[in-house]
Amino acid sequence: xxxxxxxxxxxxxxxxxxxxxxxxxxxxxxxxxCSADAATIERTGDYxxxxxxxxxxxxxxxxxxxxxxxxxxx
Numbered sequence: 308x309x310x311x312x313x314x315x316x317x318x319x320x321x322x323x324x325x326x327x328x329x330x331x332x333x334x335x336x337x338x339x340x341c342s343a344d345a346a347t348i349e350r351t352g353d354y355x356x357x358x359x360x361x362x363x364x365x366x367x368x369x370x371x372x373x374x375x376x377x378x379x380x381x
Contacts, residue, residue: 318350325367326367332346
């Protein structure tokens with residue numbers, strides 16, 4: 308193991324506070340509530356640094372009612 312990686316863990320997936328699903332840092336960066344780029348999200352993994360979602364206040368879905376076929380997981 309090289310010195311530059313010793314003691315560091317690479318963030319592969321991080322749970323989304325909005326949907327509860329596991330997403331990569333690139334997917335989090337595309338979320339309307341995430342305010343950082345993928346590299347920052349991967350480096351910190353700290354929701355306080357990039358996630359502006361407020362549970363119970365902010366919507367989970369955008370554009371289509373939650374009970375439509377478009378939103379069903381298959």
